[in-house]
Amino acid sequence: MDETDFSTKHSSIYIAPLRIEKAPKPKRTSSNASRKSRPRSQPHSRNQSVSTHSRTSSHQQITPPPTPNTSQDSLAQSAGKEPTPPFQPFLRAFYEFHPNFSADSSTVTLPLNLGDVILVHSVHTNGWADGTMLSSGARGWLPTNYCDEFNPEQLRPLLKACTVLFDQFRGGSAGGLRASQVAVTSVVAGVRHLLETTECLTREASNVKSNDGIRRTRKVLLTELSTLVKTAKRLPGHSEYSLAKTATEDVTDEMILRCFKIVVRGVRFLDIWNQRHNLQNDFIAEEAGGAQGEDADDHIPPTPPADSTAHSMGSTGSVRGDQTPEGNTEGHDYRSRSSSVSHHRGSQRGSPPQPQGSHPLPSTPYSQTPRAGSPSSPDKESFGSQLQPAYALARLNVTHDVLLSYLGSYIGRLYHEPRFTPQLQLTQQESVKAARELLAIVEAVEARDPQAAALVFAKEAMYARISTLISAAREAVSGCGRLEEVDEEEGIMIPDGGKKLADAATGCVRGAGECVAKSKFVIEKIGDFELHLGPFDIGLGITTPEGKLIDDAIGLSAAAKAELERQLMPPPPTPEKIPPRPPPKEDPLDEKPLPTLPFSELEVERLTMDTTMAESNVASSAAAPCSPDAASPRRSSSASVIAPLPQLAPSSTQDENAGGAAQKRDMDAKTSLQKSIRADSIGAASITTADYTIASSVRGSELSMTSTRATTPEPASSTSISTPLLTLDLTMMGSQLSLESGSGSEILVPEKLVPEDLTFNKGGQITGGTLPALVERLTVHDSTPDAVFVATFYLTFRLFTTPKEFAQSLVDRFDSVGDGPAGAAPVRLRVYNVFKGWLESHWRKTIDDEALETITSFAGSKLKAILPAAGKRLEELTEKVSSTDGLLVPRLVSGIGKATTATTQYTLPETPIPTPAVTRNQLSLLRSALTGGPNPTVLDFDPSELARQLTLKESKMFCSILPEELLAQEWTKKRGSLATNVLAMSSLSTDLANLVAETILDATDPKRRAVLIKHWIKVADRCLELNNYDSLMAIMCTLNTSTIGRLKRTWELVSYKTKLVLDHLRAVIDVSKNHAVLRARLRGHVPPCLPFLGTYLTDLTFIDVGNPSKRPVSEGSAKQLINFDKHVKTARIISELQRFQIPYRIAEVSEMQEWIDAQIDRVHNSKTADVQHLYRRSLLLEPRETQPRAAPVELSTPAAPVAPKESQKIDLFSWAHAFKVPTSTT
């Protein structure tokens, strides 16, 4: 089939790439493609039916791939050889695909995990497909050659039904109720077909009875199906429900998502069934066949997407500064990872051992569901890698997160369905287990510091709380038979609507929070230490030897232990027997221990189930605030694909417990917000961040999108804010990624502040606050303050307060925490730390000295009384700052820039410094010029070297710009400006521009002028190559002036080729659309780079002028807060500038530097190097013709009106006018 045929037939399924690369990609050579030595790239592609949808090489070149990253290999190699098969709507991933690209990208790609099933909407000619991940509902671009078509016979009717249903609701076909019923019926029929063909139709079937895996997956599948049917009943037309139109859409969204889930579960069921029967489905068989006879390691598709920027970086011009750590690791040895992973997974499933040598089978696709479907989502494999965090703090956090997630889903379940189901039971067990692990860590911490009475107290309380939970559960199920006998779906009704259980679980959340907070405090005091507890017992095994080991190790009190043991061998049914956890995977790629996130994959699955159940409930009881997001397939312009968020039912009948939670919900919501901020910053801040942290930040940002807060209610969320439960859940999700409990620690330090003292934007960033509130944020008791916030504060606080006031607020904060609550101690420590950081790295002597007295007296009295060592240290520091001029501890150029641009690529030190292109002759010429000899001209030197030396000169100035030079338009101050470097740079730019004009006008011969123009164009072009936009701008300004532009005779002698270069350079510095071209280029650059300073200065000016310094709490409110947002914006611009403050690796030619200096000085001090004089010289060189014409190099401005003759006279003497005008206007 030829491609044209295909494209006409299926034109509708082709859609434009989301983003087209600006510059066409250099065509890869085969040597490039074979860097991974993939001899089987061709045979591979044979199997990839969909990659044959991608057309031939010619097409490939016409339509550059919308690769989110640099593409590594040409699809051309593999595509176009096969006849086109019918469009296959379902794909299954058989390679991992974890794109690593910037969050600001407008392209949404879908990360793939082994075995993921994707519904394809369209396939682009370049091999990328637009698809929806069934397991998450996320939609985005994915590389088709990472996938294979998926259409096993058993599932065929179900898959077809799924597309029918999707088209029905998504395609907008107006079939009405009838059609949707048909769709649902066909789904049911599809499931039936699956069960029939696998002989698992009844529960009594031998297949089902003999295999736990099959039984379980079958059950899950059926549960999901019944939910779909229930959901379908809510569609309008059914008598009992009459929903508004929007609600209808919610229902359909939900149905689609649910249908996806059914398919996913069906796939999983089939996988397990296949294993059981030692059969392999098409997918597996093909896969195994493909793997034979070759090194299984070479199983990475060679085609579209590059996971490793590491390799492609050097070869493409479009290098991006957003390389993530995973990207590196993935790039290095993808294959060993994926194979070990699969091995790991295979054994985890507890299925019969895989035949040796076969390709690892992706048989548990569902378990790999990305919880956060963002493209930058974490590498799940590291998640599963179960490496033990060696340090107590890390383990504490991880365990706490796990516990909260379990408790969260536990409470969530209870609220929307007060039944004691097996799932609930399992969740409870996991909660208890996680709690036990937490307590083990707590005990270990306690052992280090036996004096920590508060910790002991918290620990005991936690034990009590878990016991309460367990006994409440036992109470609930007592009297009922074994759960297995009860209907699978119904479970046991819990008498009081689950209130008791929920209470108990909430208590556990609180208790855990307290424990963690106390432990953290102790750890902070004694320092982090390595934990030598056994590996986490995180498998699903109900009782494991390790578990006991932990018990023994920590010496649980007998009663508690008995209780826990009972819980672990509970009266209600244990779910299936679950194979023991596999040994921790050793991943050679993870160089540092990753925090463990002990989700076994089955657990992940269950959590996801929780999610869906919760969602269904949301939809049923309210106008489902957010769930449709997940279902609606869309191409969002923001980079993250939104995965379904767990939500709990905003049920209308809240019991007292929920009411209790309501009191705290503002705080909780705030906390979760704050956490997400922190998580974000963490994610952005550290280069070596473990995957887990990145995951957190992803989840964090999702959270902040849905979080609500009392201070600035948003209309969209106002419906959900009335449901404490939702907020509670969010909080818990928040804590899952945060370092401490949401609710527990809140109790410790009563917040004094009214919520109106701080405002946040949707991203969770602080936008306004009173000084005390901001100071409090700086010294939060329960966590490390957000780095960006702190850096912004240090940089800008002098703009909204005085140093003295700031110092006093810190002292007040210190005083206000009082003696009572235990949370006071961390606050005090933080106050001390803020002082310390200020004195050490942010002290501005001339301004800040006024605060010295306050600080000294504080250090000597109050601080010393409570923290003697800290007091002493602070006193020393105050002495030091008063005796030295510079900073005590040098900042890394900046406080902000380096922290937020962790992914920046610096020039590697190994990069060879280019040898200066200077001949001996030129050097001696320079030397003689410096000792009074004849002055060489620019023509005597190589343009490249001139560009380099100019760049070096400017770069030095640029790198020494201090952040404070850029605040409050400091550089515009008429006298006494501190912005010496900014002013030096602007002056250098101007002088360079004038130097260019002078050198050209100095030549009397048009030919020579043309040569000079060409020479300067070359220099400018080399500057662009060096990413030196500042010099480029200066040179181009002159070449564009009318002074030079009007030299018609000269320009006639400039070659066409040179003019083309000039046109290109002009396009770069184009000022229209707010320097859109320049800005776009800068965004993509990695240092070293010398941006045009002017745009930053303009931006800073506008931020300063365009944003008020105060802002009302809310619109119309009389209460005014410090507009911190303004300062955040300022700091952001400054940090962007700082991103480039990296010196070039250029060898200095001191002679040339001196010579350039001399030239610049001469121009600078020349009285004739101004616009008027230069223009006059231009007129003298080439007088106006009677019929003035637009200069040949005119920009494409609207046709300038032909000047009347009189204007000539005016113009000719305009330089003289210039000096008269002031008097003439008086």
Next chain:
Amino acid sequence: MQHRREYHIVILGAGGVGKSCLTSQFVHNEWIEYYDPTIEDVYRKVIDVDGRSCILEILDTAGTEQFTAMREIYMKAGQGFLLVYSITSLSTLTELSDLRDQILRIKEADSVPLVIVGNKSDLEEDRAVRRDRAIMLSQKWGRVPFYETSARKRQNVDEVFLDLCRQMMRADVGGSGSGGGAGGGGPSEKVAQTPRKKRRFCVIL
């Protein structure tokens, strides 16, 4: 004439005269939480002039006054110019003449759409430039429209841009011949009008 014409306005004037304030007041007149000057179309605004809608793209290089060499590149991009001075500083007014000379030279014309703007009219007590000085300059330049504005209080801000926009439209329609003649009649009225307008605003405030 359904097609929307796009006009480029360049704001010029010495540092500290409040150019950026004028611009930001004009392009973003209501209080928006996210004022981000780095985005592409932040300085673009669609306005309605005498029933015709057109797009204004405003080029304001506030903060880069020291980069004198850059000026021409900005001037080249403009079709209409606001020459802004501050009524609290005489030198800022006298600097305008250089700017105008440069513009005329670049445009190779003896008249371009242009408005003289005396900003900071709210700082009456600090006034250093009497209104008649600016009017004199306006007369000298061929009755170029002159306004006193208070960007901070948003007085006469829209008027300034509207006036300039009308001039650009006339220049657009009239072609090369438009220049001073066509603009001459109108602007003189404006000069007379200005004080009245201002007073009206004072009443409101």
